Amino acid sequence: xxxxxGQTNVAVGQHKTAESALRELLELVPDNAQYQYFHGVALxxxxxxxxxxxxxxxxxxxxxxxxxxxxxxGRLSLSEGDIDAAIExxxxxQQSFPNDAQGFLLQADALLSAKQLEDxxxxxxxxxxxxxxxxTIMKISAVQRALGTPDRAISTFADWLVERPDDQVVRVxxxxxxxxxxxxxxxxxxxxxAIVAEPTNGIALNNLAWIYHExxxxxxxxxxKQAYELxxxxxxxxxxxAWFLIESGRAEQGLQLxxxxxxxxxxxxxxxxxxxxxxxxxxxxxxxxxxL
Numbered sequence: 001x002x003x004x005x006g007q008t009n010v011a012v013g014q015h016k017t018a019e020s021a022l023r024e025l026l027e028l029v030p031d032n033a034q035y036q037y038f039h040g041v042a043l044x045x046x047x048x049x050x051x052x053x054x055x056x057x058x059x060x061x062x063x064x065x066x067x068x069x070x071x072x073x074g075r076l077s078l079s080e081g082d083i084d085a086a087i088e089x090x091x092x093x094q095q096s097f098p099n100d101a102q103g104f105l106l107q108a109d110a111l112l113s114a115k116q117l118e119d120x121x122x123x124x125x126x127x128x129x130x131x132x133x134x135x136t137i138m139k140i141s142a143v144q145r146a147l148g149t150p151d152r153a154i155s156t157f158a159d160w161l162v163e164r165p166d167d168q169v170v171r172v173x174x175x176x177x178x179x180x181x182x183x184x185x186x187x188x189x190x191x192x193x194a195i196v197a198e199p200t201n202g203i204a205l206n207n208l209a210w211i212y213h214e215x216x217x218x219x220x221x222x223x224x225k226q227a228y229e230l231x232x233x234x235x236x237x238x239x240x241x242a243w244f245l246i247e248s249g250r251a252e253q254g255l256q257l258x259x260x261x262x263x264x265x266x267x268x269x270x271x272x273x274x275x276x277x278x279x280x281x282x283x284x285x286x287x288x289x290x291x292l
Contacts, residue, residue, distance in 0.1 A: 018042040033063035040072060049076055067093060071102040078110055086110040101131035108139070117147050134160075134170060141173070150181060168194045172204050184211045202230035206237050213244060221248055228257075235265035243274045251281040 019042040026035050040055030053076055059069040074089030087110045093103030108123035121143045128136045137160050144153040157174035161167060175190035191208040194201050205227035212220035221244045228241040238261040245254035258275045265271060276291035 016046055019046055031062060033059045033066050033069075036062065037066060037069050037072070040069065044072065044076065049080070052076065065096070067097050067100055067102055070096075071106050074106045075109075078106070078113060083110050083114050086113075099130060101127040101133075101136075104130065105136065112139075112143065117143050121147070134167060137170065138173065141177075145177075150177065153177060154181075166197070168198050168201060168204075172201065172207070175204070176207060179207060179211065184214065187211060200230055202227045202234070202237060205230070206240050209240060209244070213247075220244060233264065235261045235268060235271065238264070239268070239271045239274060242278075246274065246278040246281055251278045254278050255282065 019039065022035060022039040022042055026032070026039055029035060036055050036059035040052045040059060043049075043052035043055055053073065056069045056072050056076070059066050060073075063069075070089060070093055074086045074093070077085035077089065087107060090103045090107035090110060093100065093106065097103060104123050104127035108120045108127060111117075111120035111123055121140060124136055124140045124143065128140065137156060141153040141156045144150070144156060154174065154177050157170050157177065160170050161174065164170070171190050171194045175187045175194070178184070178190065179187035188208060188211045191204045191211070194204040195208065198204070205223050209220045209224040209227060212223060221241075224241040224244045227237050231237045238257050242254040242257035242261060245251075245257070255275065255278045258271060258278060261271045262268070262275065272291050276288045279285070279288035279291060
C-alpha cells in the first residue's frame, strides 16, 4: 500500500507526500532496490538532489543491473550541467543494455544540451526504434525544426499518426506546425479532427479560433469562449478570447480578462499589445500609449 501511495503521488506531482510514504516503506524494507529507486525519484522531484543521488546509489548497490537507477544518476548529472558525465553514463547503459531505450534517450538529451543537434536527432531515433514514445517523437520533431527542416518535422508527426491515428496530442502539434508555416487549411482540418475526437481539447479549440478569426468566420468568438471555459487559467487562452471580445466591440469585458492574463504572464508582449489596443478602443489613449 505504501508503494502504491508513493508511486501515485509521484505520478500526480505530490512529491513530498510520495517521499514520506516511500521513506516509511524503506524503514520496513530497507534492502529493496525498487523501493530505493522510487524514493530517489520522489526526492529528485522534490528538489533534494543529494539525497536523491544517494538513494539511486543505494539502489545500484542492491542491484547493479537496475538500468533506471543508472539513467537517473545520469540525468541528475545533466541537470547539474555535467554533460560529459551524463554522456558517459549513457554510453555505459548502451553497452550493458543495448536493446533498452534509456541510454540512447539520455545521450540524446545530453547532446541536445550541448547543442549538437544532428547527433541528438540520431540518438533520439535510436531510442525511438527501441521504444516508440510520443515524448520522443515530439523531441525529434523539435530538433528537426531547430535544424531548419520544418518539412521533416511535419513528416515525423504525419508518419506517427499513420500508425497511431488516435493520438490527438500529436495531431494538434502537427496542426500547430502547419499553422506556423501559414498552411491554415491543413491546420484547420487537423484541429477539427482533434475536436471531433476530443470536444474538450482547449488547445485545439483556441488555435482553431484564431484561424477562423483570420477568415472572418463568425464562429471564432464562440469557439474562443469554449477554449477559455475549458482552460480559464492559461494566459494565452484568456488572451485569445479577450482580444476577440475587444474586436467585437466589448472592450471593457476584454480588458478585464486581459488584466488576468497579464497577471499570469506579465512579460508577454502580445497580451500587452492587445491591452493597449483595448484601452485605445475604450478611449484611454494615454494608458494605451504607456502599454505600447
